[in-house]
Amino acid sequence: MIAEEHIDMITEHRDSFIYFQRPESTKEPAFKPDAVVQILLTASDSELLGNVNRHLCKQGIMGLFDMSGRVQYILDGRKGASFAANKFSAFSDFATLSFQESIAEGDCAVDNCIDTILRGYGFRTRLRGYALLKRMLRLTFADPALLRPATKRLYPQIAKEFRVNLPQIERNMRYMTQTLLADEEAALSQGVPLSSKKYWLSQDDKEGRPTVITTLVKLHNQVVSEYKLRLSQKYKTALNKEKRR
Numbered sequence: 001m002i003a004e005e006h007i008d009m010i011t012e013h014r015d016s017f018i019y020f021q022r023p024e025s026t027k028e029p030a031f032k033p034d035a036v037v038q039i040l041l042t043a044s045d046s047e048l049l050g051n052v053n054r055h056l057c058k059q060g061i062m063g064l065f066d067m068s069g070r071v072q073y074i075l076d077g078r079k080g081a082s083f084a085a086n087k088f089s090a091f092s093d094f095a096t097l098s099f100q101e102s103i104a105e106g107d108c109a110v111d112n113c114i115d116t117i118l119r120g121y122g123f124r125t126r127l128r129g130y131a132l133l134k135r136m137l138r139l140t141f142a143d144p145a146l147l148r149p150a151t152k153r154l155y156p157q158i159a160k161e162f163r164v165n166l167p168q169i170e171r172n173m174r175y176m177t178q179t180l181l182a183d184e185e186a187a188l189s190q191g192v193p194l195s196s197k198k199y200w201l202s203q204d205d206k207e208g209r210p211t212v213i214t215t216l217v218k219l220h221n222q223v224v225s226e227y228k229l230r231l232s233q234k235y236k237t238a239l240n241k242e243k244r245r
Contacts, residue, residue: 027028048081055085110141113226117219120198121180129176131168132158133219141218143228147220173212177201180212 011186029220114137136154140146146154155166164172194200201210203217 029044039137045131048084052084052088055081077089079143089189099169109230113223114138114141114232117199117222117226121201122197123180124178127172127179128178129172129174132162132172133176133216135161137219138214138215144220144224147217150216170212173216177210177212177215214237 114134117137118130118134123133136150136160139154140150140156146157151166151170155169158164158169162169172232181202184200187196188202194203199222201215202211210218
């Protein structure tokens with residue numbers, strides 16, 4: 001028997017049933033993928049488990065664990081352990097490829113959301129701070145804890161990747177932010193309407209002049225909201241298509 005809360009999707013095949021577990025941890029965002037594809041096999045025949053395990057170990061794929069109630073892939077071993085191992089090998093290759101494709105698709109979607117938000121503000125893309133900001137938003141999307149505090153958790157990672165020191169990061173980010181604010185002030189003084197672009201940094205912050213950190217946190221929240229909105233729209237579209245069938 002499989003507990004309902006562990007089941008996300010069940011797919012029926014001729015010789016097997018496959019289901020994928022939802023992440024059990026509530027501390028991580030639901031959109032953050034796992035780093036490992038886990039496949040578990042259960043069987044009442046311990047000898048069968050041992051034989052399949054030996055074949056799989058020889059191929060360097062994985063070990064097997066007899067865990068009651070949580071099944072990732074069930075094989076019909078009546079045709080022999082070699083047949084079962086080959087079936088399992090084929091499925092593991094497919095599952096790994098599918099997992100990698102979903103990771104790539106998710107990365108592309110996140111980058112798209114980041115570009116959408118930054119274009120909405122009109123940041124100068126040729127500034128060094130812009131490249132730093134994009135990378136910061138990418139990292140904090142995967143791990144929001146890097147923002148608490150950003151100067152001690154996020155900045156060191158950026159410094160290592162871009163081979164700069166922490167003061168250089170702060171200067172580049174501050175210059176980029178101040179440049180955008182100056183551009184907005186100049187545009188407003190010339191009578192440019194607020195409808196000319198989607199976001200205004202100088203108009204968004206009601207607590208005073210935006211700082212580097214408040215701007216970073218604001219942009220992070222906007223990227224996450226944009227991503228969730230697109231996921232919701234994608235789900236609704238898929239649901240409507242399913243209803244029309």
